[in-house]
Amino acid sequence: MAGKYANRHAMNADHLSALHENAGSRAELRRMTRQLGAIYWFSVFIITSLLWHFVGVDAWESAPGKLVWIGASVAITFAISALILRWRHLSFLHKAALCFVLTLLCSPFSASVDFLIASWYMWPAKPAFAPRDFVYSLIENSSFFFGWACLYVAMLYSHEVRQQERRLAVIREEALTAQMRALRYQINPHFLFNTFNSIAALIEEGMPNEAKRMVVVLSEFLRTTLTLDPFSDVRLDREIALQQDYLAIERERFSDRLNFAFDIPPPLSGALVPSLILQPLVENAIKHGVGQARAPIVVRVDARTAEQKLILTVTNDVAPGDGVAERPSIGIGLANVGERLTARFGDRGRCKAGYNDKGEWEAMIEMPLCAE
Known part of the structure; x- marks a missing residue:
């Protein structure tokens, strides 16, 4: 029942998100249409005024008529836009072709408005209909x-391309978040496996107090790490x-060797790093360094900068006789x-x-140096 409710809640959230996205897209499209229309018809007004001036028509006297014609043309323009948007x-x-x-279909109506405006300017004389002028x-x-x-159409295509780019950016971000969470959560099972083995070994060795x-300590560690956002950075x-x-x-477990x-x-204490990014490398140092040695082993963690990059290194001594060829594979840790x-x-x-x-x-980690 709870699962069904959670699924229904998620579907409702996705539906509301889609509605908000569509509403925002429509509002942006309307704004772009108004802006383009204002620029386009203002340019037409200037161009026609100049052309009429060159043929001997006073620009100021003809301005009211041009404004009436442009007003009618704007209405036709938005009708054309609505039909193009529909299809x-x-x-x-x-x-x-559309x-x-x-x-x-629309040009005869606009030409008729043009003829009526010309008739208004010539009133009370009644102008004769000139087919050639009407064709012009x-x-x-x-x-x-x-x-x-x-x-x-070009503006609509540009808008659709931008919307698609935004959707792809969101999808890429969600995919990256999912990938980061998956990689982050690979750490916990690996760490718990090693830790529980250590506890079992303490119990087998007859050290219940140390195991307890x-x-x-493990519970405190897990309480801290489980509160971390897998996709967030933490201070170094x-x-x-x-x-x-x-x-x-x-x-x-390794009190005599570790x-x-x-x-x-x-100055690097405030540098930001992905949470638990050092965990697999420190685990590896324990497993392949301390775990296979009989003599004390030192695990060192250093931090330094170079060319605006943060460099973290985890170093451990190698037990005598542990040659390069015999070094075990570090498995999932380094790959993770x-x-x-x-x-x-x-x-x-x-x-x-x-x-x-x-x-x-x-083991060395190199990443961009980012401060809090």
Whole structure:
């Protein structure tokens, strides 16, 4: 029942979102049409005034008549626009034919208005109907209306392209969010698997108090990490604090072998990083460094900057006899971090690992330097 209610609620939310999007699209289209119409017919007014001036007609005396004609033409223009909008799903050739047909239908009406305005200027004389002048007026009005129809089709196409780009941007953002969440949540099962194995090992070794303390520390750690938004960034000092809590959990098991150190310059404490981005690398250092060593191993986490990039490194000592060829695969950990960085930063984020010049195993994260 709860599932059905949740699904219905989600569908209603999607429906309301679509309605708001459509309403916003229609409002934007109306605004664009008004702006284009104002610019277009103002230009026509200026052009016709200049042309009439060159043929000896006073621009000021003819202005009222031109304004009446333009007012009628604007009404015709919006009628043409409404019909084109109604059939906006037609193919390009069909739209072109529609523009031509609408121009032929509307031009006689506009030419008749033009003739009535001329008659008004000549009143009380009654002008004779001149077919040739009427044809000239038809041609002139046809050019104006066909020009408007073509401009409106181009504007409509531009509007649809922008709307499609916005929808694709939203889809890409949602897909990126889903991918980031999936990659982020891959960490928790891997971490819990290792931690529960550590607790089981403590119980098998007859150390129930240590196991109990480890469970308490684990619960506090999970309470903190589960409140984090998988798609948000956190301050570097908070990320380091989470890793210190994790290492405190692991130290319950490897108290005689695990040592850790952090070198985070104070100016970088406020740098923003994806939440728990260091977790798989620290886990890897514990598993393949401390877990396979008999002597004490040091896990170090360092931070530095270079060329406006934040560089984080997790380094661990290598147990004697653990050669390069014998280094186990780090599996999902490094791949997870690399995929998260790529999804978040594109080619500006990367993760790599290998032996450094000191013979230590080093995993390095590189990402753009962003401050809070």
